[in-house]
Amino acid sequence: MKPIILVIVSLSFAAASIMTAEQISIVQASFDEVKGDPVGILYACLKADPSIQEKFPQFAGKDLEVVKGTPEFKTHAKRIVGYSLKVIYELPDMERDVDTFVASHKPRGITHEQLDNFRAGFVTYMKAHTDFAKSESAWGASLDNFFGMIKSKM
Ligand code: HEM
Numbered sequence: 001m002k003p004i005i006l007v008i009v010s011l012s013f014a015a016a017s018i019m020t021a022e023q024i025s026i027v028q029a030s031f032d033e034v035k036g037d038p039v040g041i042l043y044a045c046l047k048a049d050p051s052i053q054e055k056f057p058q059f060a061g062k063d064l065e066v067v068k069g070t071p072e073f074k075t076h077a078k079r080i081v082g083y084s085l086k087v088i089y090e091l092p093d094m095e096r097d098v099d100t101f102v103a104s105h106k107p108r109g110i111t112h113e114q115l116d117n118f119r120a121g122f123v124t125y126m127k128a129h130t131d132f133a134k135s136e137s138a139w140g141a142s143l144d145n146f147f148g149m150i151k152s153k154m
Helices: 002-015 021-034 038-047 071-089 095-108 112-129 132-153
Strands: none
Touching: 021 071, 021 112, 021 132, 038 071, 038 112, 071 095, 095 132, 112 132
Protein backbone atom coordinates (compact mmCIF):
# COMPACT_ATOMS: atom_id res chain seq x y z
CA MET A 1 0.00 0.00 0.00
CA LYS A 2 2.76 2.47 0.97
CA PRO A 3 4.50 2.57 -2.45
CA ILE A 4 1.18 3.40 -4.12
CA ILE A 5 0.59 6.32 -1.75
CA LEU A 6 4.10 7.59 -2.44
CA VAL A 7 3.53 7.46 -6.21
CA ILE A 8 0.26 9.39 -5.88
CA VAL A 9 1.89 12.05 -3.68
CA SER A 10 4.84 12.50 -6.05
CA LEU A 11 2.52 12.71 -9.08
CA SER A 12 0.47 15.46 -7.47
CA PHE A 13 3.63 17.45 -6.75
CA ALA A 14 4.79 16.91 -10.34
CA ALA A 15 1.54 18.45 -11.64
CA ALA A 16 2.31 21.93 -10.27
CA SER A 17 5.46 23.83 -11.13
CA ILE A 18 6.43 27.16 -9.63
CA MET A 19 6.04 30.06 -12.06
CA THR A 20 8.53 32.90 -11.93
CA ALA A 21 7.39 36.53 -11.70
CA GLU A 22 8.71 37.01 -15.24
CA GLN A 23 6.68 34.09 -16.61
CA ILE A 24 3.57 35.48 -14.92
CA SER A 25 3.99 38.94 -16.42
CA ILE A 26 4.68 37.43 -19.87
CA VAL A 27 1.43 35.43 -19.71
CA GLN A 28 -0.54 38.47 -18.48
CA ALA A 29 0.81 40.71 -21.24
CA SER A 30 0.23 38.03 -23.86
CA PHE A 31 -3.40 37.46 -22.84
CA ASP A 32 -3.97 41.23 -22.75
CA GLU A 33 -3.20 41.23 -26.49
CA VAL A 34 -6.10 38.87 -27.29
CA LYS A 35 -8.69 39.40 -24.56
CA GLY A 36 -10.66 41.69 -26.89
CA ASP A 37 -11.46 38.75 -29.16
CA PRO A 38 -13.46 36.36 -26.94
CA VAL A 39 -15.43 34.97 -29.88
CA GLY A 40 -12.24 34.07 -31.79
CA ILE A 41 -10.79 32.36 -28.72
CA LEU A 42 -13.89 30.27 -27.98
CA TYR A 43 -14.27 29.43 -31.68
CA ALA A 44 -10.69 28.00 -31.77
CA CYS A 45 -11.31 25.95 -28.60
CA LEU A 46 -14.53 24.42 -29.95
CA LYS A 47 -13.10 23.92 -33.44
CA ALA A 48 -10.36 21.72 -31.91
CA ASP A 49 -12.93 19.14 -30.73
CA PRO A 50 -16.56 19.08 -31.92
CA SER A 51 -17.54 16.93 -28.92
CA ILE A 52 -17.00 20.00 -26.69
CA GLN A 53 -19.64 21.96 -28.61
CA GLU A 54 -22.08 19.07 -28.14
CA LYS A 55 -21.96 19.59 -24.36
CA PHE A 56 -23.60 23.00 -24.77
CA PRO A 57 -27.38 22.63 -25.10
CA GLN A 58 -27.61 25.97 -26.93
CA PHE A 59 -24.91 25.02 -29.52
CA ALA A 60 -25.33 21.22 -29.89
CA GLY A 61 -26.04 19.92 -33.39
CA LYS A 62 -25.48 23.33 -34.99
CA ASP A 63 -22.88 24.48 -37.51
CA LEU A 64 -20.03 26.15 -35.60
CA GLU A 65 -19.52 28.59 -38.47
CA VAL A 66 -23.09 29.87 -37.93
CA VAL A 67 -23.14 29.54 -34.14
CA LYS A 68 -20.07 31.71 -33.70
CA GLY A 69 -22.00 34.72 -35.03
CA THR A 70 -24.84 34.46 -32.51
CA PRO A 71 -25.33 36.63 -29.40
CA GLU A 72 -25.39 33.45 -27.24
CA PHE A 73 -21.93 32.51 -28.45
CA LYS A 74 -20.62 35.99 -27.73
CA THR A 75 -22.10 35.93 -24.23
CA HIS A 76 -20.46 32.60 -23.42
CA ALA A 77 -17.15 33.62 -24.98
CA LYS A 78 -17.08 36.70 -22.72
CA ARG A 79 -17.70 34.51 -19.67
CA ILE A 80 -14.75 32.28 -20.57
CA VAL A 81 -12.42 35.19 -21.19
CA GLY A 82 -13.58 36.91 -17.98
CA TYR A 83 -12.86 33.76 -15.98
CA SER A 84 -9.47 33.32 -17.68
CA LEU A 85 -8.52 36.93 -16.91
CA LYS A 86 -9.32 36.32 -13.25
CA VAL A 87 -7.12 33.22 -13.17
CA ILE A 88 -4.29 34.91 -15.05
CA TYR A 89 -4.30 38.04 -12.87
CA GLU A 90 -4.32 35.96 -9.70
CA LEU A 91 -1.29 33.86 -10.76
CA PRO A 92 0.37 31.96 -9.26
CA ASP A 93 -2.61 31.26 -6.94
CA MET A 94 -5.20 29.44 -8.97
CA GLU A 95 -6.58 26.80 -6.64
CA ARG A 96 -9.75 28.67 -5.64
CA ASP A 97 -10.59 29.43 -9.29
CA VAL A 98 -9.85 25.81 -10.23
CA ASP A 99 -12.19 24.61 -7.49
CA THR A 100 -14.96 26.86 -8.82
CA PHE A 101 -14.36 25.43 -12.29
CA VAL A 102 -14.35 21.81 -11.09
CA ALA A 103 -17.53 22.34 -9.04
CA SER A 104 -19.44 23.51 -12.11
CA HIS A 105 -17.74 21.37 -14.79
CA LYS A 106 -17.34 17.98 -13.12
CA PRO A 107 -21.12 17.34 -13.22
CA ARG A 108 -20.98 18.13 -16.97
CA GLY A 109 -19.02 14.91 -17.56
CA ILE A 110 -16.07 16.55 -19.31
CA THR A 111 -13.22 14.19 -20.22
CA HIS A 112 -9.49 14.78 -19.88
CA GLU A 113 -9.25 14.45 -23.66
CA GLN A 114 -11.73 17.32 -24.10
CA LEU A 115 -9.66 19.43 -21.69
CA ASP A 116 -6.49 18.61 -23.68
CA ASN A 117 -8.21 19.52 -26.93
CA PHE A 118 -9.61 22.77 -25.51
CA ARG A 119 -6.07 23.67 -24.45
CA ALA A 120 -4.70 22.74 -27.89
CA GLY A 121 -7.34 24.95 -29.54
CA PHE A 122 -6.33 27.86 -27.33
CA VAL A 123 -2.65 27.38 -28.20
CA THR A 124 -3.55 27.25 -31.92
CA TYR A 125 -5.35 30.58 -31.48
CA MET A 126 -2.38 32.14 -29.65
CA LYS A 127 0.05 30.95 -32.33
CA ALA A 128 -2.09 32.57 -35.02
CA HIS A 129 -2.66 35.88 -33.19
CA THR A 130 0.47 36.60 -31.14
CA ASP A 131 4.23 36.28 -31.36
CA PHE A 132 3.89 33.00 -29.50
CA ALA A 133 7.56 31.96 -29.58
CA LYS A 134 8.24 34.71 -27.00
CA SER A 135 5.64 33.46 -24.54
CA GLU A 136 5.45 29.74 -25.32
CA SER A 137 7.38 28.46 -22.30
CA ALA A 138 5.58 30.82 -19.89
CA TRP A 139 2.21 29.71 -21.30
CA GLY A 140 3.36 26.09 -21.09
CA ALA A 141 4.03 26.47 -17.36
CA SER A 142 0.72 28.20 -16.61
CA LEU A 143 -1.39 25.86 -18.75
CA ASP A 144 0.36 22.81 -17.25
CA ASN A 145 -0.48 24.11 -13.79
CA PHE A 146 -4.08 25.05 -14.62
CA PHE A 147 -5.07 21.91 -16.53
CA GLY A 148 -2.90 19.67 -14.31
CA MET A 149 -4.72 20.90 -11.21
CA ILE A 150 -8.12 20.52 -12.89
CA LYS A 151 -7.35 16.99 -14.03
CA SER A 152 -6.18 15.99 -10.56
CA LYS A 153 -9.60 17.09 -9.24
CA MET A 154 -11.93 15.69 -11.92
C1 HEM B 1 -13.12 21.31 -22.20
C2 HEM B 1 -14.39 21.21 -22.30
C3 HEM B 1 -15.46 22.11 -21.74
C4 HEM B 1 -16.80 21.87 -21.83
C5 HEM B 1 -17.45 20.68 -22.52
C6 HEM B 1 -17.48 22.97 -21.18
C7 HEM B 1 -18.86 23.07 -21.08
C8 HEM B 1 -19.53 24.09 -20.47
C9 HEM B 1 -20.98 24.20 -20.40
C10 HEM B 1 -21.98 23.22 -21.00
C11 HEM B 1 -21.27 25.35 -19.73
C12 HEM B 1 -22.67 25.93 -19.42
C13 HEM B 1 -23.01 26.94 -20.49
C14 HEM B 1 -24.33 27.65 -20.24
O1 HEM B 1 -25.04 27.33 -19.29
O2 HEM B 1 -24.65 28.55 -21.03
C15 HEM B 1 -20.01 25.96 -19.35
C16 HEM B 1 -19.88 27.12 -18.63
C17 HEM B 1 -18.69 27.76 -18.38
N1 HEM B 1 -17.44 27.34 -18.78
FE1 HEM B 1 -16.98 25.56 -19.67
N2 HEM B 1 -16.56 23.85 -20.69
C18 HEM B 1 -15.31 23.38 -20.99
C19 HEM B 1 -14.10 23.99 -20.67
C20 HEM B 1 -13.97 25.23 -20.10
C21 HEM B 1 -12.71 25.89 -19.84
C22 HEM B 1 -11.32 25.30 -20.15
C23 HEM B 1 -13.01 27.09 -19.26
C24 HEM B 1 -12.10 28.19 -18.78
C25 HEM B 1 -10.98 28.52 -19.37
C26 HEM B 1 -14.45 27.16 -19.14
C27 HEM B 1 -15.14 28.21 -18.57
C28 HEM B 1 -16.51 28.26 -18.37
C29 HEM B 1 -17.19 29.34 -17.67
C30 HEM B 1 -16.52 30.55 -17.02
C31 HEM B 1 -18.56 29.02 -17.67
C32 HEM B 1 -19.70 29.84 -17.03
C33 HEM B 1 -19.82 29.48 -15.55
C34 HEM B 1 -20.23 28.04 -15.34
O3 HEM B 1 -21.34 27.65 -15.69
O4 HEM B 1 -19.37 27.27 -14.89
N3 HEM B 1 -14.99 26.02 -19.65
N4 HEM B 1 -18.97 25.18 -19.81
